[in-house]
Structure formats: C-alpha cells, structure tokens
Amino acid sequence: MGNSGDEHRGPGDKTRDAAKDGARTVEHGADEASRSPWATGVARVGFAFVGLLHILIAWIAGQVALGGSSSNADESGAVGQIASAPGGPVILGAGTLCCAALALWMFFEFFAEWRRHGKPTKGLGPAGTGVAYAALAALFVTFALGNRKNSSQQSREITATLLAVPLGVVVLVIAGLVLLGAAGYFGYRGFTQSFLGKDAQPLPSVPSWVKIMGSVGYVAKGVALAVLGVLVLVATVRHDPQQQSGLDGALKGLAAQPFGGWLLGAVAIGLACYGVYSAARARYAHF
Numbered sequence: 001m002g003n004s005g006d007e008h009r010g011p012g013d014k015t016r017d018a019a020k021d022g023a024r025t026v027e028h029g030a031d032e033a034s035r036s037p038w039a040t041g042v043a044r045v046g047f048a049f050v051g052l053l054h055i056l057i058a059w060i061a062g063q064v065a066l067g068g069s070s071s072n073a074d075e076s077g078a079v080g081q082i083a084s085a086p087g088g089p090v091i092l093g094a095g096t097l098c099c100a101a102l103a104l105w106m107f108f109e110f111f112a113e114w115r116r117h118g119k120p121t122k123g124l125g126p127a128g129t130g131v132a133y134a135a136l137a138a139l140f141v142t143f144a145l146g147n148r149k150n151s152s153q154q155s156r157e158i159t160a161t162l163l164a165v166p167l168g169v170v171v172l173v174i175a176g177l178v179l180l181g182a183a184g185y186f187g188y189r190g191f192t193q194s195f196l197g198k199d200a201q202p203l204p205s206v207p208s209w210v211k212i213m214g215s216v217g218y219v220a221k222g223v224a225l226a227v228l229g230v231l232v233l234v235a236t237v238r239h240d241p242q243q244q245s246g247l248d249g250a251l252k253g254l255a256a257q258p259f260g261g262w263l264l265g266a267v268a269i270g271l272a273c274y275g276v277y278s279a280a281r282a283r284y285a286h287f
Helices: 011-034 037-065 075-084 088-117 120-144 151-163 168-192 208-237 246-255 260-284
Strands: none
Touching: 037 075, 037 088, 037 120, 037 260, 075 088, 075 120, 088 120, 151 168, 151 208, 168 208, 208 260
C-alpha cells in the first residue's frame, strides 16, 4: 500500500537513471560554459579573425584577377600575410586561441543539438563549422611554429598519397562530393538567408546591410567550394594529383577560364562580403 515505485526498481534501472542524470548535468554545464561571458567574448574575437582572413583572401584573389599577384589565394596565403606583419607572432597566437575556442563552441552546439533532437544529423551544421575552425586554428599553429608550406602543395601531397593506397580513390570521390554538397549548402543558405538565427549567427532583425553581406558571402563561398570539389573529382578521375591544388588552385583556375578575370573578381568581392559579415558577427552574433 505505502510502497513507492522506487522499491520495485532494480539496480539496472537506477544505474540507467543515474547515467541519464549525469548526461543531463554535463550537457547543462557545457551549455552554460559555451554561453558564459568569457566564451562568447572569445568567440566574437574569433569571428573578427575569420572575417580578416576572408578579406585578405579576397584581396589576394582580386590581385590575381588583375594579373598582379603570385601569392596563394587561400587561407595559407592570408595567414602568411598576417605572419609577416608587425606583431605577427602575437596575432598568430591570438588567432589560434580564438579559432580553437570557436571550434570548441561549435562542437558543444553539435552535441546540444544531437541531445535536443535525438539525432546526430541535426547538429551537422555546427559540427562541420567546428571542424573548419579547428583547421584554421591548426593553420595558425603551423605558421607560428615556422612551417609555412602552402595549402596547394599540401593538397597535392595528400591527393598523391591517397591515390597510391587502396580505397584512396573512394575517399577522394567522397571528399569531392562532400565539397559539392557543402557548396550547395552554402549557396542555399545564402539565397534564402536561412543562416540567420542559427549557430551564433545574427538574428533576422539585424541591419539590412549585414544580411546582404551574409547572403552574397555565402553564395561566393558556395561557388569557391564547388570549383574546389570539381578539381578534387577531376584529379581523381585523371589520377593526377597536380590537378588538385586546394582553394588557391580553384580560384586561379577560375581566372584561367574565358572571362575568368571577371568571374574571379566577382568571387573575390563575394569573399570580401563574407569577411565583412563574419566581422559583423563579432557584434551581432546571437548566442
């Protein structure tokens, strides 16, 4: 009569309940940590760094479009310019810290979305963004340590290695298709402005110029990723790693096409818009 339900529960049930309570506690702690003033402050500085990188890439790409630059029109070229600037090592250290913090924040968001919806696919957006920020942090570290090998060279080496091993072709084909999928994702979000209000993006109520910069920037990134994905697939089909030269090769490949200078110039303007938008997130990001 006075027996509670707990008296009929076995040790296994109590263990499962304890595990669920522990998971909820960890999730709550991670959510609070990711939205604490120090975490959001570092994330905002990180957005500014990412914006600076895209503006530098756009500047290099614009010079390539005009036929006046041999620098790498990609992240390594942009970080190289930062490294050679006065106070470069300090800036590289700050960039490493901020991009690593951004990556960690996005991974927290991935697990939070997974837990919230019960499906890991619901968190693929922040997970992919987290990987990109982690790669940027690693790039800052390599330059800070003096390893300034450009990404085009690294892309060729990785492609050559994969082409030489079993199933390497399959991995490259998947990578190329993933890049094309990401290109479509960026393009769709740019045209529909569906990026607003998600993953620490600004809310739809931000000034119109922020939304325009974001839309144009997302579409431009989609174009760059699409060309990069095609290059990966071409290098795989032709079994020629020289065809795969990363973002730098993708952008310079555009310049080599008919009216390529105009195309690359348009993409450069779009990437600059993305840089401005990312910098604007330092103020308007909604956590």
